[in-house]
Amino acid sequence: MAEKYVESISTAQTEVSSRNSWLERAADLGILSANLRNAQSRVNRAYGIRSGRDAILLYLRNHVGRSVAADALAGVSGIAEWARRVRELRVEFGWPIESGINRDDMPHDHYRLTADEPDSDLAERWRVAKSARNLKRQGGGTTSAKDRILHYLQAISPRPADKEQLAYVAKIQEWPRRIRELEEEGWKVISNVDDPTLIPGSYRLPTLEKRPPRVRQAIKLRHQVLGRDNKTCQDCGATPGQGSVLQVHHKLPVHQGGTNDMDNLVTLCSNCHGGRHALMGSSPKDELLNPDQKLDLL
Template sequence: MSSTSRGLGAQLDDLEKSLEQALELVRTTPRDDLTAVDWLETAAKLGGFLSDARDASADVRQTLLGGARSALLLYLRGHVAETVPPHALEGVSGIREWARRIRELRAVGWDINCLGSGSSAPYRLDDAQLAEEVAQSQRIIDSIKGAKPKERIIEYLLHLCPWPAAPKQLEQVAGVPTWRQEIRDLVDEGWLILSHEDDSALPPGFYRLAKIED
């Protein structure tokens, strides 16, 4: 997906700077006569740079597609039936609490399984989509908590895909009467959201996010 946000370039610059600082710290760490105490001080500084990098990555994610849960859902739906390591999910989400977001996705019906025990156990999304009655349930709508209308709309469409979203539900999710403009903005940003004009099988006023693999 693309973004017209003026802040995206600055966010990527922040990410690059943090990673460069981490790399420079490692490069300048002496290879000879390194003591445990010296390494602890270095590791503490390294942790700060990596934390900054995670925050900058989360900012990019927020600009491009909204919350961590949307990012995880989009990523897993693009890797259905594949084993996904936890570090990939942390990277995608940009937050330490990514496992909580996975539990929230499970709670609304997504079949996401942890394949083992311990912090290194991988995950797998086994079903490519929700059943239509689950996807269009009020439970899904109630679970969406994005800060902005666009964020809430895209998460809702990600849950529904490939099922269509009705105007009433979209307005409820968006929480604003200008939800149609929000959808147009998302289309301008690169999201493949179809209307009746794009797909005659859709009832007028309904919208559908095209298949994730499209």
């Protein structure tokens, strides 16, 4: 019994000693890291690099069009707040830096500079975003996320807003739901599902004219069909991320008695949609996206 007690004390002392030893090594590593950062700053200054932000920009410009890892940017900057400096380059100076923060088809830990010069229009859209974020009601009071998003899209129309800008303006994580609500209210909000030139996660308002109330049911139904089919062409499997435009097709045409029942609607890419209508001797049209025909929406 006593031997086991002595053994447990000895084991505990060894563990404490090992832990303390590790803490000493960790402290040494911290000092070494600080010395390395100081040395890096001196070398940067010798090469005319004035700040971590300057180092990030120079590195990105040396890799225009190529995806670079976040760790690489952290390394060249030599500072802990390197991500904030990347955002400053994009937001305040208009450098077109892409990542998973502002487009859906890139990982969050990679960045890409798309052009070797700043984009004045991008900087302007960010200035408008800052104004929209602080939008107040007439007479004072806070506006809703949906109202701020609409105000921003109207202010920059017909130019697009990326998902970082929209999240910034909305100030909520559920901003995509507010986009859908705007569509169902009759606003024609375009995404890369309808316009493959838009980067995934971006939206634009091509017109400031609100569509009539009868359109709302059609748009809501279209979202239901696209959601059911996972935004994928049911003939060839194409998706918006592959540059395809998706449309909703009536299996039995409306003029032949077809209805808007879910069973009669299917998601197709524009090519497959055109192929089906060619066999029917007609032209393809997403009647739910552009419901100017008399559809039975009851």
